[in-house]
Amino acid sequence: MTAPGGDTQHGIRRRNLARVLRAVAAHGPLSRPAVAARIGLTRAGVAPLVEELLRAGLLVETGRAAPSGRGRPGSELAVSDRGPAGIGAEIGVDHLAVCAVDLRGRIRARVAADAANRDSAPGPVLRRLSVLLAEATARIAPEGLRPAGLAVAVPGLVARGSTTVVHAPNLGWRAADLAPGLAPATAAGDGSPGIPLTVENEANLGALAELALGGDGEGRPGSPPDFVHVSAEIGIGAAVVVDGQLLRGARGFAGELGHVPVYPDGRACDCGGRGCLEQYAGEQAVLRAGGLTPERAAAAHPGPGARIALLARRAAEGDTATLRALREAGTALGIALAGAVNLLDPQAVVLGGALAGLAPWVLPSLERELTLRTAVAADPGRHGGPAVTASRLGADGPLLGAAHSALRTVLDDPLHSCTPAHSPRSRIG
Amino acid sequence: MTAPGGDTQHGIRRRNLARVLRAVAAHGPLSRPAVAARIGLTRAGVAPLVEELLRAGLLVETGRAAPSGRGRPGSELAVSDRGPAGIGAEIGVDHLAVCAVDLRGRIRARVAADAANRDSAPGPVLRRLSVLLAEATARIAPEGLRPAGLAVAVPGLVARGSTTVVHAPNLGWRAADLAPGLAPATAAGDGSPGIPLTVENEANLGALAELALGGDGEGRPGSPPDFVHVSAEIGIGAAVVVDGQLLRGARGFAGELGHVPVYPDGRACDCGGRGCLEQYAGEQAVLRAGGLTPERAAAAHPGPGARIALLARRAAEGDTATLRALREAGTALGIALAGAVNLLDPQAVVLGGALAGLAPWVLPSLERELTLRTAVAADPGRHGGPAVTASRLGADGPLLGAAHSALRTVLDDPLHSCTPAHSPRSRIG
Structure with a gap:
């Protein structure tokens, strides 16, 4: 395994510049000694890297004196809001x-x-x-x-x-x-x-946003480094994040959760398969099961989020058909995710996109299936699988x-x- | 991201020693210039690394003169068969x-x-x-x-x-x-x-063995770096290999293919779930579906491979119940693997363990389901999913x-x- 850039002087310098910039971006404003401590280099080693990033306009001095008193006093560093x-x-x-x-x-x-x-x-x-x-x-x-x-x-x-x-x-x-x-x-x-x-x-x-912003919306990472991020708009997709990196698949096609078989003898899917998750938890399936005509709903409620808001409103009003449709979607999601959890053992499942807004009605049946079907993979003595949460970013992810x-x-x-x-x-x- | 050992002199030297040893292990015997060329270092840089590995007894000189004529002549290098x-x-x-x-x-x-x-x-x-x-x-x-x-x-x-x-x-x-x-x-x-x-x-x-030996049994790698390795003995497990590395999961529990739901309303499983793959393609399920009593079969055919040999013999003789049991196991495997392929997009699926020996009777129905259910993830214009092969290592993996x-x-x-x-x-x- 070779580090990016290899072990050449150039490669090492490039990696160290990136480390300085990332440290300040993630934790700044920081004093120079604090940067050095964060990335494990000496203060003398960090100084020229900081100067280069200042010259390039990527870092700026805040003008506020760094609190640490040792050595040459200097202003705290922050990443630029220009450039x-x-x-x-x-x-x-x-x-x-x-x-x-x-x-x-x-x-x-x-x-x-x-x-x-x-x-x-x-x-x-x-x-x-x-x-x-x-x-x-x-x-x-x-x-x-x-x-x-x-x-x-x-x-x-x-x-x-x-x-x-x-x-x-x-x-x-x-x-x-x-x-x-x-x-x-x-x-x-x-x-x-x-x-x-x-x-x-x-x-x-959406998963990358979750990694970067999911914690508190302030840039501090919130998601654990191993998670499955489910994204639903019209279709259903997922992203698998392992050790903070996207798993892309051999051709880049990983994450097709929408076509995981849920009921193998079930509804025919456009993909040619049968009983795919999308046929039970996709937007059209949910609209139809809730007694709506997808085409009419799309015409009456165009734009991102409008049809999700419609479903959420009906569910909040206690509409029986909508509640049943969302419950069945949750059951199907739980079955598909049980397969994913058994295969991948993530720390968490994050529901993003449209699902984030419908989580209150989808989660109970989803979690029931997931708990039931991941007992082997659960910690001994603890029942159930990984935590399931709704993304704070919702459809913006x-x-x-x-x-x-x-x-x-x-x-x-x-x-x-x-x-x-x-x-x-x-x-x- | 930090390289193992970091960018210290010690870390770099350790990585380079490992590179030399791996290059000779994988491609030896090699001349010193050939080693340098393989790992992208100069001949002068490689020389002291080789001397250290020779002193430690990890490399040996074959005594055969290296073919390349430039520079100081030297014997070809091989890894030691002692130590x-x-x-x-x-x-x-x-x-x-x-x-x-x-x-x-x-x-x-x-x-x-x-x-x-x-x-x-x-x-x-x-x-x-x-x-x-x-x-x-x-x-x-x-x-x-x-x-x-x-x-x-x-x-x-x-x-x-x-x-x-x-x-x-x-x-x-x-x-x-x-x-x-x-x-x-x-x-x-x-x-x-x-x-x-x-x-x-x-x-x-089993997956690591496949990576190291699956190619030709001579240590040359044969499996693509992204694959799902299915292993069946009494239970069914899988290993997910991404870029040549095992995906272990947050707690190390990844790969529980045997408990992926296949028929969600199907047979109860010991894990507490329902319709798990193991209930249709595990050894006990296949023996039972083939008209045998698992306990009696275990007593009469103890030891690794004996019951698999029994099933293979019955299938080869055309026993209808056994053929049907293996076909149904293949169908269930195909449904579970369709989920895995949609999620992971591997280059290949490798059947190891007991499944390798039963592949002739399991593969047709397995591949039919996989092709049907992974059409979206298939290359456009090409039908079907990744290649499915039986491991040459079988139960030895x-x-x-x-x-x-x-x-x-x-x-x-x-x-x-x-x-x-x-x-x-x-x-x-």
Whole structure:
């Protein structure tokens, strides 16, 4: 096993720069000695790294004197609220959204629009998305922020390490490379290399948001490093996080929880299988079981979250059919997750997306199945499986995760991705 | 992320020693320049590492001149067939086995015995195992081999990083720490630290064997680095390998494929659940469905492999009940594995243990379900899921995997674990 960058002087320096930046981003403001202590280097070793990050504009001195008295007095260090911004975008079945976060993890711009993307070709969708991207970039530019990377969340399978959506059933997309359609948004104005583009399954990005923000919404990590993050919008997906890293699968197709067989002789699924989870806990299945017509509900309640709000309202009002539908969805989720827990032994299961808002009605039956079916894997003497919690981020997870993921290139390799202030800026839009 | 050993000089040297040893173990005999080329160091950088490994007796010169003519001529290097040996042990429901492999990965001793371990307390089982361990050590000692580590395969859950069997349902063990009972086998004779002991789930060790040996039985890796290894003896377990590493789970309990729900309203399982895979594809279920009484079959056909041979013979003779039982086991396996494949997207599924010997009758129905239920995760245009293959190692996998795993401490940190020839030897037994 080789460390990233190898054991060359260059590789070690790059890793140490990243460690300094991450330490200040996660725990700052910090004095120089506190940085050194956090990353296990000497104060003399940390000093030149800090100077480089200050010169590059990634760190700033707060002006407040560091409390520690030993050695040369110095100001505390913080990450800059100017400079690189991570741009996240989300392509939903019926909405588009863009947000920009700074190095401190704060949202600096956010734009969204309803959009009828189902069965629309990628071209028009990406053109509308580019308009939103340009709007977000225009908003952050006056504040000294420039896009450092763009990550796009999609409800479908993405080939590992590529920008190609292999299959997004609810959009009707197959083998669609998003890079050409987003080229205007990622190109630098002057022909120099533009900003990096990543395309990622929405459930994976929701899990990354959970890792970065799930704790208290202030950037302190809250989720345990091993968890299964369930994401439901129109479809149902999951992300598997092991030791704080996404498990992507050989081709990048891991996490297809929606097509785990729950009732093997049950309802036929569009995927060609039978009895898939999505047929019992997907939005359309729940609407139908609750006595609603999915198409009519979609027309009457367009946009992200509207139909979830409808279901939540009906459930809160005690509507019998809705309550039964959500209970049955929870049972199906519990059976599918029991399989996942037996296979993966996570510390927790986090319900994100639409499920977060419906948790009060879904959780009881879900937990009953999970407890019943994971007894072998439970701790001896303790009954039941891992903790099941609803994400605090709810439907925002994938978009926030995308923006944070776009910042990773900066955090992993601070100087490579850093454009000095005097060089031409990349632009989005 | 920090590399093992960190970026200290000591850590870097240790990693480089390990790289040299692994390169020669995997590809030797090799000339010094060939070693340098393989691990990306200069010839001058490699020379002192090689000398240290030669002095420690881990590498030897073959005496054959290296083909490359540049620089100082030298003999080709190979790993030693003396020195440290990995000791693997297996505690089965009705057998015990021990084997020793040398640094070249060759089996140098192997002893086994039938044993009625079901519902026997750990004490007597470990005493019998210690006798076998002493026998194996006595056999390899005259050949200049000494135990460098002991790994024990058990059919149950092992708490991560511990030697404690949390639950082995088919042995009737709960919260059993194996270290005290194996202390005589792992202690050094002179009171110095003995050899390291690891206790591991058998399916995990079967997967490690597959990684190390599955290719051609000659030590060249054959399995892709992402696979699910299914292991069946009395129970059914699985190991999930991601990027060549075992996925262990938060507590070490990952891989409980036998308790993945297949028919959620189906047969009650000892685990408290319902419709678990083990109730349809476990040995007892198959024997019963094939018209046999499991207890009578166990009495008439004791020992590892005997009942599998019985089922294989009946199937080969065309016995209708046996063929149907194996077909139904394949269907249940296919449903459970469809869930695993949708969640994990492995490159391959490998059937090990008893399933390897029954593959001809289990595979057709297994593959039919897997193909039907993983269409979304399949490559577009290509139908079906990952390749399903039967392990060439069959029921030997866990034992061989244990022995190779015991060698890992040497390969990961060659000089730390190396006892110079003149120092007192550790002993087993």
